[in-house]
Amino acid sequence: MLLIPCPYCAETLPEVEFAYAGEAHVVRPSDPSLMSDEEWENYLFIRTNAKGTHFERWRHIHGCGRFFNVVRDTVSDKIYMAYKAGEPKPKIDALLEKQR
Amino acid sequence: MSKHISSLMPAVLAKSPNMCVHIMPLIGRISLRIRQEIDKFDDALGIELPRQIGARSSKDDIEALCLGPDEWTLLMPIEKLSTVQNTLAGLYASLPHSMTEVTGREITFAIEGEQAETLLSIGCPRDIRTIKIGQARRTLFDGATVVIWCDAHNKYRMDVWNSFAPFVAQTLETGVGELAAELTQS
């Protein structure tokens, strides 16, 4: 089981308190009707499927209830950091450097 | 077989020589969501709403718990509900917020005795000791979302939504029985 840090609760808690909510920083288009089918498909279905560092959303559903973002390595499952929803995507190189 | 909701009236649910789980009497509950100008709500309610998730405060007969960055639970005697509701209604026009009376939504189990912490640990994935005395947390117990309040060492309250209550009651009963059996064996 993962131990996930919640940036709102400022606690690291067992995975079962959380719900996974897919890749982070996928921006909903403001006017989908202007998009081509291909662009719309891309928005709806196509994800990074990263092997390695992955930006993903989690929700502390059995806790504070908030959505937030986590940077996790999909190979080692190591969680590098968590940050509040709406905050900018962290610079990954600097992050990895800091962890080293 | 799980218990019937209608049987979950204030009474002792399970008892062993050093443990007691009972269902607490009805208490007024309000769910309050506020995004801004929380200070003004403090003033109007006459109680400082805790700002940190899991922190509690109490004043006179109202108890407040911060559940999320914009979410609070208020507990109070039933007779006091209308006063608090009227106070909040008075603020509504100038300070938008969401107030819902949820008295009938849940019941509270009081879990007390030497093995209270151990009993909670059979169903809660979190380290129970991270809920310090005088704090509370929303978490899980045997798969159901609950709020656990720590009032003193080995003295807890657990709020459970009605629909999960018979199931959770069953787990608590079994747990008290098993822990008592362990004691007799050793």
Ligand SMILES: [Zn+2]
């Ligand atoms: Zn949280």
